[in-house]
Amino acid sequence: FGMLLAHLSDKLESEVAETALSDLEDFYREAKVRFDNEDGFADRAREYVVKLQGGDARCLALWQQFIDISIQHSEEVYEKLNVSLTRDDIMGxxxxxxxxxxxxxxxxxxxxxxxxxxxxxxxxxxxxxxxxxxxxxxxxxxxxxxxxxxxxxxxxxxxxxxxxxxxxxxxxxxxxxxxxxxxxxxxxxxxxxxxxxxxxxxxxGMMLGSDGKPFKTRTGGTVKLVELLDEAVERAGNLIAERASDLSAEELKDVARKVGIGAVKYADLSKNRTTDYVFNWDTMLSFEGNTAPYLQYAFTRVQSIFRKSGISPADLPGAMTFTEKQEHALAVLLLQFEEVVGIISRDATPHVLCTYLYDVASAFMSFYEACPILKDGIDEKVRNSRLELAALVAKTLEQGLSLLGIETLDKM
Missing domain, CATH: 3.40.50.620 (HUPs)
Structure with a gap:
């Protein structure tokens, strides 16, 4: 901190703190070069440490500027990630x-x-x-x-x-x-x-690049989370734009944000917390496999069914009867939700919830293929029972993804 304070003190002679600290990583690098190479700078840095620990008013004010701007940078990321932490939660x-x-x-x-x-x-x-x-x-x-x-x-x-x-x-x-x-x-x-x-x-564990080493930029620098998130949203937007859809420009922007941010979160949370994993854009943003877009898409399928049926889940009678094995398998899986939530809260293992939600979405797709819901000739009681089951799938996916901090969408 002495090194950083000495560097900031010099910078403030020609620019304001917000500009000087706009890139904290570059600022640190500049200060370190001076510390290693500039005559007298290391001694000044050590003097600043002593002053700071002694409660010197100017040093404390400079130090507070570092804190405020660092937190401000974090808050910008929190906002993108929909994280609810505030300054009141911080104990440095x-x-x-x-x-x-x-x-x-x-x-x-x-x-x-x-x-x-x-x-x-x-x-x-x-x-x-x-x-x-x-x-x-x-x-x-x-x-x-x-x-x-x-x-x-x-x-x-x-x-x-x-x-x-x-x-x-x-x-x-x-x-x-x-x-x-x-x-x-x-x-x-x-x-x-x-x-x-x-x-x-x-x-x-660590996030690794395709070379099996800690994830870096092409030039070998550290990847900034905020830039990673922006790229995820941009890539998601491009993928969704390629698919035939009736989304307006505003809707496309919202979907790109929810899918992009959700994909990054899910890619991290779906891996066993203790193991390293390889970061891969294509896998993360895929609409197939154990990914956030696949789960978000499964949720929108249910919403689409209800839109076509003209029936609201609230208007269903509430009774379910199962005759097909796919209905039964899906219902049994849905009953395990409470147990899964108990496991992740006890062991702090969100990947268990991710695996469960993927199983639910996969079981729903199998059920949807094997058990017609809105097809002509389907008995009303059977239709309502299957709609009830589909509504429960949507509710479980929405609540499960919400626990992971991932948003759902009605259309994709």
């Missing part, structure tokens, strides 16, 4: 600063942390190696500085004591699994959580 690392010294004091008083080569360290016997050497968990550096471990313990204490959280779910890269296991062991020993409260690390 600095929010726990006042408690870090108390965390160290408590750990020392309880005999959990001991001094080792000037640092405060917790030796974790539960995670000892084959030779019996305990795992080393540093909570304060020899120079007095704090680490992620200190902040995570303070956060644990806050969530347990102030928020009274029944569950803490931490979603990070799978490579941080050991750190959070160590944090839980130390925190529980220190009494920073109640025994009945859970501390659940939910690791996830």
């Amino acid at each position: 690392e600095s929010a726990y600063n006042d408690d870090l010294a108390n965390v160290i004091t408590d750990l020392k008083e309880k005999g959990i942390a001991v001094e080792d080569q000037g640092a405060q360290v917790v030796f974790i016997d539960e995670l000892a190696d084959k030779e019996g050497n305990p795992a080393v968990y540093i909570v304060q550096k020899s120079g007095g500085g704090y680490l992620y471990s200190t902040t995570d313990l303070a956060a644990m204490r806050y969530r347990s004591g102030k928020l009274n959280a029944d569950r803490t779910l931490i979603l990070t890269d799978a490579r941080q699994a050991l750190h959070f296991k160590q944090t839980e062991i130390v925190g529980r020993k220190a009494g920073f959580m109640k025994p009945e409260q859970t501390y659940e690390h939910c690791p996830f």
Whole structure:
């Protein structure tokens, strides 16, 4: 942060913060080049760190500008993704600063942390190696500085004591699994959580490019999420425009947004959270297979049936009778929805819900092919029963996709 503040301070002599920080990645890169190559810049950066930690008013004001503009960038992405998080939901690392010294004091008083080569360290016997050497968990550096471990313990204490959280779910890269296991062991020993409260690390894998390496742009840079989403909407719009449809320009724009954004979300959520996966536009936006467009299309098929029938689901008698095996299979599957929702809320595994919804959509397509609904000569009771089943499919798909943050459409 000292490096960034020194760079921003210089930039503000000729431009405003919003312009200087319009691309945070480029800004960071510029600052790093100066830090590595410019005489005196690294020393200035270190001075800014000291000033910031000492509560210098100008440094705090610059730092706050970084926060505000960073959050503003995030909010633009949240809006595209229809994410309901607000600034009130944010607790940055600095929010726990006042408690870090108390965390160290408590750990020392309880005999959990001991001094080792000037640092405060917790030796974790539960995670000892084959030779019996305990795992080393540093909570304060020899120079007095704090680490992620200190902040995570303070956060644990806050969530347990102030928020009274029944569950803490931490979603990070799978490579941080050991750190959070160590944090839980130390925190529980220190009494920073109640025994009945859970501390659940939910690791996830990486998104890979077609070369099997972490996903990058053609020039080797990091892919920005906001640009990825814009491209998804554009590609979805082109695909839908190629299909024969009676959509107006405004409707096409809305469908492209819902299909494009839904496809990106579903591609991520439908994979087992812990595994890596290869990012592929064609697979993601396909109207066949386990994809968001396929599920959204299945929902629109039901809406189309009801439009053609002239009957509203609310006007149906509510009785269902099954004579065909496809009707029975679909009905049994629909009854499993509650169980599936229970599994994903317990295990934080949204891919289970994705697989279930795909099975429902596939079973509906089989039912639709085998069991005519609006064909001439179909008995009214049979027609109404099948309409009832179709309505339940639409309701399940809509609710399931909504839980995944994916919107449905009446026409595609």
